[in-house]
Amino acid sequence: MASSRPTEGTHFIAHKGTFRLFGLTLGDCIKFFFGGNAVVSVVVLALITIFLFREGAGFFGENRENLEVYRQAGLEYVDYIRTQQDDHTALTRYLSDLRVRQVNYLTQQKKLSLAAANAALAGFDTFADQYGDAVEPIRTLVSDLTEQATAIKEKFTVTEDRKTQRAQLLAAGQTEAAAKIETVPIDFVAELKPILGTLPAYREAAAEFSRRLNAVIATAPAMPEPALQARLERFKELNAEYLAGFPSVLRNLESWDFRAPVPASRAFTSFLFGHEWRTASFWQDWYGVIPLLVGSIMVSVVALVLAVPLGVGAAVYVNQIASPFEQRLIKPSIEFISAIPSVVLGFFGIAVLGQLLRALSQVPGLAWVPGFPYAERLNILTAGCLLAFIAVPTIFTLAEDALNNVPRAFTEASFALGATRLQTVVKIIVPASLSGIISAVLLGLGRVIGETMVVLLCAGNRIAIPDFTAGLAVITQPVHTMTGIIAQEMGEVVQGSIHYRALFMVGLVLFFLSLGINYVAQGIVRRYRISIG
């Protein structure tokens, strides 16, 4: 391209540089104006990073404080015992599951009435009740300790609040008012003494607990069927493992020291690898991104499993097989589908698709499908289906472009060698455009992971890692996603609080995740582009 500015020192007849602003000609000014606008996208990208960090970075400091209080107020100590209690609850759930199976067996195989089945299970019920009640000594201890630890934490929070209040008053110059606010530093040693003093009581309670469990387990009634008997044996094993874990709990309690510093990395790892996202809880708030990340990934996987065959199949059909008339009809229609707003799709999911899929799952003939029938209307499957619908146009358009870029000569050479159309498509055209198709799928993934409204409305919004032991049936469970949690909780949090900053951190994770997907997609296109010619 020819430069519009004559080089220095030469004088052209048609030289027009008469008007100058700060030594720049008008042409230069215009050029810089346009150039400045081109830089905007770089600036915006940088600003996004900066502002997400600006609001989110404070999270780690506050989270560390949060974890320090957790330790110093003795909550950690209590949680060791509480975990023991929770594990026992999990075992009792196993027993009630076993009871349901027995009832099913008795009513369906043995054709007993429900009342008769319940009567036959009286022995089992006594056993299960006794097993459940055995935890009583531990439960009493935990509830006492919970009250004490919460009281310490409460005191600490009040003191902290007063400190900030005083700091604010001092900053405002009101020294007298500030002096009136008393802050008593908390003496954790004294406060924790009653909690630590319960160690002998715990020893006794744990011993009593295990004695009771051993006594109860010996009275386990025999099961009516070998398969159920195997489950009972498994339960006995689990119980033995559980009892074997008691000494290590005791060791944890004995060696527990509230003065042990919380390493700075804990604030980081408890976010990135934390298995719990619990906010506004009376006990302890946890900000772990894993349940949300898993939710996002599960929903996206379901969406892609549905969208990739449909999108790529449609692209191959339109590009290779369809008549020109069909092409003119289908391409704009799919483009049109991509314009349907996601919130409308989300509404459709709530109003129609959720019920429809649930009704479908309750059709008796479909009971063999994993997870069917299910009761929860909004779950991974509902959200995944709608997200697939969002991903299909993206995948279709980009994959169709990629197929279009395959040189004609490739196709013609294949036909000339006597290949059928199917052989040409499968062995020549798709492999030649594979890089484009893969990047189309990745960009579809990026679109799906970043989608907000559909998952917010249709994914069920239960913050927990789905139960993967259910196998494929996991897709009928509700989840919460990263995009969903930001949209849902951002409007309610206090500005500047740790929860607020945690949401910005989730946004940052999402931002880098989408940049990463984009980067990989572009890399694949660049690296494996076929040399044409």
Next chain:
Amino acid sequence: MSTECHIFQARPSALRRREGLVFFCFRAATYFVLLCGALIFGTIVFKGAGSVFQVRAPFLNTTFLTEAPESLHVFEFHGQKMELGDGDYRVFQARHPDVARVKSESYIYSAGGIFPCIVGTVLLVLGSMAIALILGVSAAIYLNEYARDGRFIRFVRLAILNLAGVPSIVFGLFGFGMFVIFFGWNVSLLAGWFTLAFMVLPVVITASEESLKAVPRGFREGSLALGATKWQTIRKNVLPYALPGILTSSILGIARVAGETAPIMFTAAYVVRDKLPWQVDKFSEFFFQGVMALPYHIYVVSSKIPQNEYTERVQYGTAFVFLLIVALIATASIVLRSRLRNRYQW
């Protein structure tokens, strides 16, 4: 080889049967997608048309389109089932004092109309597209007319590509952090405009560059050869031919701006607001007020109120109006583009 068969005629074989089967699957996939689209569209049109159109003249439910959302009161009065909006209910209560004793159920947002939401969405789209078009077209002119290929330009292009992949909720967070909090604009039209404009910027830049590329080189060279400056060339000989293309392609960006909910959730949208946007004391306040918007309203009515026969009307009606607006924009873009392709041939 049988004699009645021409040698080039396709003979049935296992290969051919398989081909037919596989191609049938591809065709089924394509039409399945279209069918799903038609089903979704059909359901919302079928159920939503009832709250927008009516059998009697003027055939259009003017209340729904021109009034603000109200609560709906449902009660039984002297054996008659009454459904009244908030305003009518108060009038009715004044006339029949004994109605206070009748138990009434109320559903928020289920009566009245969605006029403020339509206005808000139009304002958001107009403002953000104005910003995005100025920024995007200028950037495209620089990239296509001035810039020479180099490291810097590749970096800019990479940034545009990456910006296109950023999730919309992240734009929402960014807009909240920067415009709402750091600049102190609060939840306002201005914050929503900039957030949406930045989100749609990559679409506009890509569309504009394509249109600029379609103008033949000869146009520029002829103008330059006649002694015109670079800017004169662009203004007189490039932009007039590229502008229709730029505008039509950008309409698709409009559809995206109108359809997004996540970016305006914390930057521009109010759940409910009594005043209309032009009811402000000072002109400057116009830019610093939040508005109601159609997509956010759909989110609110579909997640925050129960689903039953009374709330269904407003839910489907809003979705229908919104879908209609977005569909019109998208259709306009698709039709105009194919027309334009046929008009300019060089």
